Amino acid sequence: MTSCVRRSTLTQECCWTPHRDLIDGRLDLEHQVTIATGFAGTILPNALFTDEEKSARFDAVDRAVAVLRVLERSDQPMSLSMIAREVGLGQPTTSRYVASLVGHGLIEKVNGNRYVLGIGLYILGQKSLHRRDVRTVAHPYLETLHEQFNETVSFALWLRREVVVVDCIEAMQTLRQGASVGVVNPWHATSLGKSILAWLDPHEVDVLLKEPGLPRYTYNTLTTVDQLRAEFPLIRERGYSVDNEESAIGGRCIGAPVFDQSGRPLGAISISGPVARVTDEDVLSTGGRIAEIAGQISRAMGYSGRPSRETRQS
Secondary structure, X not given: OEEOEOOXXXXXXXXXXXXXXXXXXXXXXXXXXXXXXXXXXXXXXXXXOOHHHHHHHHHHHHXXXXXXXXXXXXXXXXXXXXXXXXXXXXXXXXXXXXXXXXXXXXXXXXXXXXXXXXXXXXXXXXXHHHOOOHHHHHHXXXXXXXXXXXXXXXXXXXXXXXXXXXXXXXXXXXXXXXXXXXXXXXXXXXXXXXXXXXXXXXXXXXHHHHOOOOOOOOOOOOOOHHXXXXXXXXXXHHOOEEEEOOOOOOEEEEEEEEEOOOOOEEEEEEEEEEOOOOOHHHHHHHHHHHHHHHHHHHHHOOOOOOOXXXXXXX
């Protein structure tokens, strides 16, 4: 078991490697077209282009992205004239950008002469999300909470049938709530567990609680499913849950769910501390801040703000 850190810093380095198809200091036409769409992920040094070429290159990227954004905002397939009007370009110019994006699979033509976002965007998005380590994404947000409140912050993932802490930063104060990576949190007695359960289908809740049951840890522990379910509407309304000395006497935790790109809760974050510092009066403002940060992590993981069909709404 690994103890969580008191203080942690993540660093990231990047470098540019010249493309093997560079010819006489320039890219061949195929790669120039790819770069103009802005989706190949190839980064080129500005030294390869004159100021005029750089301006034209970025104009091309901006215009291509503008076309995609227009289609993103539309609930219906759009005609070429509609796209041109929204983007603010002439139809001949818009037609060239649309044709290029269609060729790359980023736009699809439907119903004869209308356009929608293409499957190519979905594929690129999925590859991007799959390559992201959720802990790496979440850690800077945990540091933000830790710096603001100087209390123990934790990030737990829903793994199989358990809520497991995968990252945490302990408070620097002598009297603090302990936390460790690898610790399994009880679903019914922690803010991490309850903030996830509140968004699940009733059947899923029953399945997750069946094997461990609802054992009592303190006099405040909720020990029946009905008691637990009664909290769910308020948790969903506020965006966070509270463990009010339910897992340990003298400790209070406030947690909020983190959603994945499909709108399903994948885990939760929390702040934990002694009730003398995390007071009843602090719950509203602190809970709101935790919910805000959890929302930022969710969006970083591709969440659009729309719950999945399986996500509980009643």
